[in-house]
Amino acid sequence: MSDNILSPQALPFLRHIERCNQARLPGERTPLFYQGRQIGWIAPEIAPALTLKGLRTGTSFILQDASILESLGHELALSGLYTSHNELFDVRDDEDNVIGQIDRGAIPLFGLPAEGIHLNGLVNTPDGLKIWIARRSASKRLDPCKLDHIVAGGMSAGLTATETLIKEAHEEAGIPEAIAQKAVPVARIQYALERAEGLRRDILHCFDLYLPNNFVPVAEDGEVESFHLESLSDIFCRVRDTNDFKFNVNLVLIDLFIRQNFFSVTDSIILAKALRGHRS
Template identity: 55%
Template sequence: MLHDSLDPFLAHIRRCNTAIVPGARRRITAGNRSFGLADPRVFDAMTAFGYAHGGEFHLPDGSALQPLGEKLAALGLFRPHDELFDVFDTDNRVIGRIDRGALPLLGCTAAGVHLNGLVETPDGFSLWMGHRAQNKRLDPGKLDHLAAGGICTGLSPMEALIKEAGEEAAIPPALAAQASPVATLRYAMERPEGLRQDTLFCYDLVLPRSFTPQPVDGEVAFFELMPLERVFEIVRDTDDIKFNVNLVLIDLFLRRGLFSPQETAELRQALGQ
């Protein structure tokens, strides 16, 4: 095996599952549907907007969500991303939409896609890794997947994957569409921006050796092709990779047989699989 202890891998998983729910947060409903947990930083604003009801916050319906996000951004409570994301109730039904930057403050669930860009070489599999731009607001300069991003309003996971693959790495749509869904991961994490309750739809794509990804939208400074064993060592020995990318990579290592059966069972349990 390529390692002596599971502790570094379990530590990455624990770091993505630090949330105490509900903690000091208050439940939010829209109509009769529960959809989030408000951060204490928005309590005064939500009360001023007339949404406080008996220790909770209540919006008339889902159509109030987008205007709510605009009001919270105008107060400087979050920096808008100018991307609308669907808001889901606790039964996983879409009830409205809001700027993605508001999701952690309101404790809403969010979904994203992550692409393992694999290349088969005579020495085994390698993985394309992106070096995040230094001006990224989240984890600047860290290693990232070939393509990853949130699922905007109205897109399916595969449609979001094709969009992100083209925008971030110049992967043609027909090639990106060959990606295979391999895992769905979930975590609940305390972050400076609030509560991250994320669902990650993970894909594998085996790319031709002749293909070289190119940064397009500036989110990635450059790409580097690394042997899978080298990526394994970086996950094991460092914190150089964006926090949630570690989870997707651990799943990849499990599927590639880099752990013993007993270790695999322990890590899968930790990942909630």
């Protein structure tokens, strides 16, 4: 087998990575610049409203003052162009400096990067390594009833990845802070895809946490329908054979499978390169 070709056993996993990186830019989007650097891609749905605000210059939109993003997002929601999440996210430049905030629901329309955390909740058992899996509530706005990590969530304005992890661990699964603090950062995954809500340019901060054998998660905030402790081997087959998991969860699990040596060395190198090779 060529060093650049996945084996038939690993090839099905590649579809998840490709699915999360199907955005072809610019498409119908217009670049958004701040201080001479591009920070986003404006969707055609909101382009007329931003043009009326005087932000359009030729073939681009220029943001002179990033502090207006919050009010812009609010006005667009009032105009019915999207449904507000009533949760602000930080907007950062390419040097990771916070330049403003905007409602979470507006981020895909502006084509801005959004950051979040995903936690692999692992348990060492006599029967091998297992992982806690959540089923998303039927009331979730995005991807209802899909399978998910025990803890996953977006980074609200002002929070770091670790602070978000501790907050979400308590809210989503009842994990005490003393346990959540033991989580280890293991990966940073980026992708860009078009979805119904707009352009998703997400940055996932991924963590591993080995939980006590007697720990049972509790859905504290109503966002999870149920939790199940599953063999990692069974989850490997489920990711390979189905689309049961929320789209981005598959990427974090593939990274976990690589680190747990579920693939051959060659397949691991190719899949790792695919995961890390995409920039949003």
